[in-house]
Amino acid sequence: MGGHGVTEGREAAVSEVAGSRARDLLRRLMPASILEEHESCSELTLVVDRSELVEVVKLLRDHHEALYNLPVLVTAVDYPDREPDLPRFDVVYVFRSLPFNDVVQIVVRVTEQDPHVPTLEDLFAGMDWHERETFDLFGIVFDGHHDLKRILLPSDWEGHPLRKDYISFGEPVAFTHNLDWALQEAQRPDTMPGEME
Amino acid sequence: MARDNRGEEMDEFARGRAAVGLDPENSAIDATRLEDGTMELNMGPQHPSTHGVLRLVLDLDGEVVKECRPDIGYLHTGFEKSFESHTYWQCVPYTDRMDYLGPMLNNLGFALAVEKLLGIEVPERARYLRVILSELTRVASHLIWFGTSAMDMGATSPFMYAWRERETILDINEFISGVRMHTSFIRIGGLMADVPDGFVEMVQHVLDTFPKAFDEYELLVTNNPIFRDRTIGIGVISREDAVAYGLSGPSLRGSGIPYDLRKAQPYCGYEEFAFDVPIGTHGDVYDRYLCRMQEMRESLKIIDQALRRLPDGPVTSMNRKVSPPPRNEINTSMESLINHFKLVTEGMHPPKGTTYTAIESARGELGYYIVSDGSNRPYRCKVRAPSFSNLAGLPSMTRGHLIADTVAIIGSIDIVLGDVDR
Structure with a gap:
């Protein structure tokens, strides 16, 4: 295997609650951005404001204490029967920090009438396809995406199949x-x- | 809509062209000469090197790929929608069919996610068997990759040899579950059943014969000058790009990032086993090749350790709200009968909550994001498919290479279209 190092892998300690590193940093530097925190199965979900999403993700990607540099997934969850004051869609982002071995889940809530989220394409090259998939299946519009069109379904498909009313x-x-x-x-x-x- | 056959055909074709950003009107020919002298060429979806149904639209300058636009979705089956209308245990067979070359790994990822929601542990013996089975599946999957990617580059013998070895693993699948591929053997709360007598001997046979077979493969391919010429320096993706595209598995490690979920966030007790995570340095096709070849040997190491320590005991959780009671218990205990009835008719009810649980599949990070509303069906289940993210990195890997290299690069990221499209 000339020249190909074999390592023992990274064995950084996994923090108690996944995502607490991101929460601590955001609490310190952007305290107003976190609207809600949910913990489930020792995993943190941070609900952030739509207008601050790009700033929050940029901070989490670039700050030397966080470095959430790998985009894991983008998806949405549809809650048509939620209490009237809560928006219908949760847009979910999962990011992984390879250096600190941590995962954080970020949620942005959008309404049915205004299902717009700013694109994160400029931060992560891999966001392109994930955002297209979420647009395709849920009809969430990613503002600023260079080519937002269907990816899994044919281009003339009607409706967004993963919505609960489909x-x-x-x-x-x-x-x-x-x-x-x-x-x-x-x-x-x-x-x-x-x-x- | 009434259309004649010819009209229908044209319409399908135009739709396909529009999907990848081509002129939908220009449907007469596959290759189009553009104004600046480059040519658009359609490759796939029925191209032998696309491993399923992947369509690429290539912008070519002579034989050099200037831009590559993948068109996916031909195998989209809406598994995630189906999950929402099935109980948790009914979802397990669906997971087999996504990454159909690594069925056990898919079962395992789903089972671990639901077990996390339920807050249950599986018995020791089930845990060890899960490790053995997922490593066998990883080897089987890598064998297919080895055979097909070598064949894409014109070497047909490795394909025959790899199939010979893979057959042994499929025989084990058939022996324990009755099915060769879509086993659904790993269930929520443990395994479908205990492995029959003779399983250990069969796995031991794999451990005894495979290293020799791998030596044979390496002799054929690793230092083959034609193979090296075709792969070294081809399809390079830098460390930074690999991370930004969300690559995982051997495709990420080939670029020199030692990230393996079995080490980083161990599940199923992988921390108890000694094994190495091979990484590359240049991030080219050859590095990814070396990583996977070495990984198969590391998998055998894990299987060997697990087999020697394999404990006795039950293979399903004793929690009767999760796994059905054994037959003899149903005969004697009314409570067991009720549990059995409730499980079959309703299934299990994980408490409200969400989880993102990921495992290291043969292709990379396979994650299940499940939202439970407390009912017996997942409210939402998103599958984070490794092939999807890995394929997203293809355009940047192919830029500036020849068409023939594109074939080698697709082989090196080891995609399964069932996994990409779900």
């Missing part, structure tokens, strides 16, 4: 309780019983 399963089946509907459907020449409108 039904892709459970088409009605004829049973006694919906017999009227089933008979009505059976009389229509162009559809099979059970087919969705």
